[in-house]
Amino acid sequence: MMSHSVAGALLYVRLATIRGWFASRLRRLKQPKYAIGAVIGVVYIYSFFIRNFVQDRGQRPWTPPPAEAMAFAPDIAAAALLVVIALNWILPRSRAGLTFSEAEISFLFPAPIKRSTLIHYRLLSTLLTLVLTALFMTLVSGGWAVSGASAWLRAAGWWVVLGTISLHFTATSFVVTRLLDRGVTSLARGAAGLAVLAVAIGVPLVWTLIALPAPTQQDLAGLPNVARYFETALNSGPLPWLLAIPKLLIAPMFAADARAFVLALGPALLVLAAHYAWVLFSAVSFEEASIARAEKRATKLAAFRAGNLRATALKKLRDPFKLRDTGRPELAFLWKNLVAMGRLFTPRSALIAAGIIVAACTWLAIADLRGGKAFVAVAATVSLPILLFFGPMFARQDLRSDLKNADILKTYPLDGATIVFGEMLAPIAVLSVMTWLALLAVALTGATTPTQLPVLVKVLGPLAIAVAVPFLCALQLVIHNGIALVFPAWVASVSNHGEHGLDVLGQRLLFFAGQIVLLALGLLPAALGAAITFFVVNSLAGPIAAAPLAWLVVLSVLGVEVWGGVRFLGERFARFDLSSELRP
Amino acid sequence: MIEVTGLSKVFGTFTAVRELSFAVKPGEVLGLVGPNGAGKTTTLRTIAGIIPPTTGHVSLAGHDLRAAPTDAKRALAFFTDEPRLFDYLTVRQHLNFVARLYAVPDHEAIARPLLEELEIADRLDSLPAELSRGMKQKLAIACGLLHSPRVLMFDEPLTGLDPLGIRRMKDSILKRARAGAAIILSSHLLHLLEEVCSHVLILKRGEKIADGTVAEIRARFGNGDANANLEDVFIRATGGSE
Numbered sequence: 008m009m010s011h012s013v014a015g016a017l018l019y020v021r022l023a024t025i026r027g028w029f030a031s032r033l034r035r036l037k038q039p040k041y042a043i044g045a046v047i048g049v050v051y052i053y054s055f056f057i058r059n060f061v062q063d064r065g066q067r068p069w070t071p072p073p074a075e076a077m078a079f080a081p082d083i084a085a086a087a088l089l090v091v092i093a094l095n096w097i098l099p100r101s102r103a104g105l106t107f108s109e110a111e112i113s114f115l116f117p118a119p120i121k122r123s124t125l126i127h128y129r130l131l132s133t134l135l136t137l138v139l140t141a142l143f144m145t146l147v148s149g150g151w152a153v154s155g156a157s158a159w160l161r162a163a164g165w166w167v168v169l170g171t172i173s174l175h176f177t178a179t180s181f182v183v184t185r186l187l188d189r190g191v192t193s194l195a196r197g198a199a200g201l202a203v204l205a206v207a208i209g210v211p212l213v214w215t216l217i218a219l220p221a222p223t224q225q226d227l228a229g230l231p232n233v234a235r236y237f238e239t240a241l242n243s244g245p246l247p248w249l250l251a252i253p254k255l256l257i258a259p260m261f262a263a264d265a266r267a268f269v270l271a272l273g274p275a276l277l278v279l280a281a282h283y284a285w286v287l288f289s290a291v292s293f294e295e296a297s298i299a300r301a302e303k304r305a306t307k308l309a310a311f312r313a314g315n316l317r318a319t320a321l322k323k324l325r326d327p328f329k330l331r332d333t334g335r336p337e338l339a340f341l342w343k344n345l346v347a348m349g350r351l352f353t354p355r356s357a358l359i360a361a362g363i364i365v366a367a368c369t370w371l372a373i374a375d376l377r378g379g380k381a382f383v384a385v386a387a388t389v390s391l392p393i394l395l396f397f398g399p400m401f402a403r404q405d406l407r408s409d410l411k412n413a414d415i416l417k418t419y420p421l422d423g424a425t426i427v428f429g430e431m432l433a434p435i436a437v438l439s440v441m442t443w444l445a446l447l448a449v450a451l452t453g454a455t456t457p458t459q460l461p462v463l464v465k466v467l468g469p470l471a472i473a474v475a476v477p478f479l480c481a482l483q484l485v486i487h488n489g490i491a492l493v494f495p496a497w498v499a500s501v502s503n504h505g506e507h508g509l510d511v512l513g514q515r516l517l518f519f520a521g522q523i524v525l526l527a528l529g530l531l532p533a534a535l536g537a538a539i540t541f542f543v544v545n546s547l548a549g550p551i552a553a554a555p556l557a558w559l560v561v562l563s564v565l566g567v568e569v570w571g572g573v574r575f576l577g578e579r580f581a582r583f584d585l586s587s588e589l590r591p
Numbered sequence: 592m593i594e595v596t597g598l599s600k601v602f603g604t605f606t607a608v609r610e611l612s613f614a615v616k617p618g619e620v621l622g623l624v625g626p627n628g629a630g631k632t633t634t635l636r637t638i639a640g641i642i643p644p645t646t647g648h649v650s651l652a653g654h655d656l657r658a659a660p661t662d663a664k665r666a667l668a669f670f671t672d673e674p675r676l677f678d679y680l681t682v683r684q685h686l687n688f689v690a691r692l693y694a695v696p697d698h699e700a701i702a703r704p705l706l707e708e709l710e711i712a713d714r715l716d717s718l719p720a721e722l723s724r725g726m727k728q729k730l731a732i733a734c735g736l737l738h739s740p741r742v743l744m745f746d747e748p749l750t751g752l753d754p755l756g757i758r759r760m761k762d763s764i765l766k767r768a769r770a771g772a773a774i775i776l777s778s779h780l781l782h783l784l785e786e787v788c789s790h791v792l793i794l795k796r797g798e799k800i801a802d803g804t805v806a807e808i809r810a811r812f813g814n815g816d817a818n819a820n821l822e823d824v825f826i827r828a829t830g831g832s833e
C-alpha cells in the first residue's frame with residue numbers, strides 16, 4: 008500500500024482539485040451570463056426532474072410496480088450488462104492506459120511514487136468521480152424507478168454497477184495489452200473473443216432455446232404474459248449461471264427496501280473488490296498509453312475551446328471547386344468553408360445524390376411499390392423542417408467557427424459585410440442543397456401518388472418552397488452569427504463542449520429560446536405582408552394572381568431582412584475585438 | 592507610407608495607447624520596443640485595422656484607414672507573433688484563398704519563388720497540424736507577402752524560428768525595405784532591432800518615450816557612449832523597470 012505521506016499528497020491533490028473546480032464555478036457566477044444561466048438551469052432541473060421526484064415521494068405514496076415487472080427488470084438489466092461486458096471483450100481496444108491529466112503525468116510520473124500507488128490513486132479517483140455520475144443517473148432515472156428504496160440507496164446501487172463496469176473495462180485493457188505484447192493482433196483477439204463467446208454464451212443460449220418451448224399466442228398476449236415467458240427463458244438451461252454475477256451486481260439497484268439493499272450490497276461489493284484486485288495485480292505497462300491518452304485529451308479540449316470540433320480528425324480535403332484568382336471574394340469564403348466541411352459537400356456529390364433520388368423514386372413508381380414510396384415521402388417530408396430549422400444550429404462552418412480567426416480576417420481588404428456574408432455562404436449552400444434534395448424526393452413521390460391536388464400545385468409547390476429555402480436558411484444564419492458577434496463571450500462558453508454545469512445548461516436553454524423568438528420575429532413581417540397581399544389581390548384578381556404575388560412578398564421581405572442583417576453584422580464585425588469582448 | 596497621428600486606444604477605464612504619433616517612410620524599418628504591457632501589440636493591431644482606435648488617424652500607403660479601410664488594407668501585411676492559420680486548409684489552399692481575397696493574378700507563379708525562399712515548397716499539401724511552428728510562421732509570411740504589400744508589420748517575427756530561419760527572416764525584412772516597403776517591427780529581441788531597424792520608437796505604459804534613428808536614440812540615452820548597445824539604451828530609457 009502507499010505510504011502515508013504519498014497518500015496524503017495524492018488525497019490533497021484530488022480534494023484541492025475538486026475544491027478548486029467548485030470555487031471557480033461559484034466565482035464565475037459573479038458574471039451575469041453565468042448567474043442568469045445558473046438560475047435558468049436550476050429551474051429547468053427542478054421542473055423536469057426534482058419536482059416530480061419530490062412530489063412522488065412527498066405526496067403520493069409509493070406504489071410498487073407489478074410483480075412481473077419487478078421480476079422482469081433485473082433480469083433484463085443483468086442481460087444488458089452481460090452484453091456490454093461481452094462487447095467490451097470483442098471490440099478492438101488500444102493498449103492499456105489509465106486516464107491521467109497532463110498535469111498529473113508531469114508531476115506524478117517522475118515523482119518517487121510506486122506504480123501500484125499510481126494505480127490506486129487513479130482507480131480511487133475514478134470511483135470518486137463516479138459518485139456524481141451515479142447521482143445524476145438516479146436523478147434522471149427517478150421517473151422509472153422500479154424499487155421502493157430511497158434515492159440514496161439507488162444512487163449507491165448505480166455507483167456499484169458503474170464502478171465495476173469501469174474497473175472491468177480497465178482490466179480488459181490490461182489483458183489486451185498482455186496479449187498485444189505477446190504478438191496477438193486486435194483482429195485475432197476479436198476472433199478469439201467471438202469464438203469464446205460463441206462457446207460461453209452461444210452454446211448455453213442454443214441449449215436454452217432447445218430446452219424452452221416456443222412461445223404460444225397466450226405467452227405473447229399482454230405485457231405480464233410476455234414478462235413471465237421472458238423470465239422463464241432467462242431461468243432456463245444454463246442462462247441463470249451466466250447471469251448470476253451480473254445479477255449480484257445489479258441487485259442493490261433493484262432492492263425493494265433498505266434491508267434488501269444491505270443484504271444485496273455485500274455480494275455486489277465483493278464483485279467490485281474482485282475487479283479492483285484484478286486491475287491492481289495485472290502488472291502491465293500503462294504509462295505510454297496514458298501519456299498518449301492525456302495528450303489526445305488535451306488536444307481535443309483545446310480544439311473544442313477553439314470551436315473546432317474536428318481537430319483530432321483533420322484530413323487533407325479536395326477543393327470543392329476550382330477557385331480562380333479573381334472574382335467575388337465571398338466565393339473564397341464559400342470555397343474555404345466547403346473545404347472544411349469535407350468531401351461530401353461538393354457540387355459533384357449533390358448531383359450524385361440527386362441522381363440516386365431520381366432513380367430510386369422512378370423505380371418505386373415503375374415497380375408500384377406503394378409502401379416504399381410512402382416511406383420515402385414521409386422520411387423526406389419529416390426531414391424538411393428538421394433541415395430548415397435545426398440545420399443552421401449544427402452547420403456552424405461560418406463566423407461561429409471562424410471567430411477565433413477574427414484578427415486575421417480583419418486584415419483582409421474587405422468590408423465587414425462581405426466577410427460576414429461570405430462566411431455564411433457555405434452553410435446556406437449546404438443546407439439549401441440538402442433541403443432541395445428532400446424536396447425533390449417529396450415532389451417525385453408526390454407527383455406519382457394519386458391525390459386531390461392538381462399536378463400544377465404538386466410541381467409548383469415544391470418549386471416555390473425551393474426558391475424560399477436559401478432565404479430562410481440565410482435569415483437563421485444571420486440570427487446565429489449575429490448572436491455570436493453580439494454576445495461572443497456567451498457563445499464562447501455555450502459552444503465550448505468541454506464546459507458543463509447548471510449555469511452552462513441554463514445559458515444553452517436561454518440561447519435556444521432567444522433564437523426561436525428572433526426567428527419568429529424575423530418571419531412575422533414576411534407572413535403579415537404575404538397575408539395582406541394575398542387578401543387584397545385575391546379579392547381583386549383571384550387566387551392565381553394572389554398566391555405568386557404573396558410569395559414574392561415573402562421572398563422580398565426575407566431578402567431585405569437578410570440584407571439588413573448582413574449590413575448590421577458587417578458593421579459590428581468591423582468594430583469587433585474578440586480579445587476585449589472576452590475580457591472578464 | 593505609414594502615418595499615425597494622435598492615436599489612442601482605451602479599453603473601459605484602461606488606456607492602452609495614448610496620443611501616439613509617428614511616421615514610417617518607404618525603405619525605413621521602425622523598431623517598436625517597450626516593456627511588457629507597453630501597448631506595442633495594441634498599437635500594431637490598431638494600425639492593422641483589427642481594432643478601431645478610440646481617437647486618432649492612421650494612414651497606410653496614402654489611404655486613411657477609417658475612410659478607405661479596404662484600400663489601406665490592400666497595401667498591408669500584418670504578421671502576428673502566433674501564426675493564425677485555417678486548420679483545414681493545406682499550404683496550397685491557403686495561398687489560393689489569400690490570392691482570391693487580394694485578387695492576385697497567376698498567384699502560383701508568385702508563390703513558387705516565395706515558398707522556395709521560405710523553404711516550404713515541398714510542403715504544399717501539408718495541413719498546419721503537420722507543420723512545425725516555424726513552418727507555420729513561414730506559411731503565414733508567404734500568405735502575407737503574396738500580394739506584394741507596401742506596408743509590413745511584424746509582431747515578434749522570430750518566435751519559433753531556427754537560427755537559419757532567423758537569418759533568412761532578417762534578410763527578408765531588409766530586402767523588402769530596400770525594395771521600398773515601410774516596415775514596423777515589434778520585438779523584445781533588441782539585437783534584432785539593432786541589426787535591422789533604421790528607426791526606433793520606445794513605448795512605456797502606452798506613451799511614446801522617444802523615437803528617432805537608432806543613432807539618435809543612442810545619443811540621447813547612451814550617456815555619452817556612442818557605442819552603447821540598444822539593451823543598455825532601452826533599460827535607461829524605460830527606467831529599468833516595467
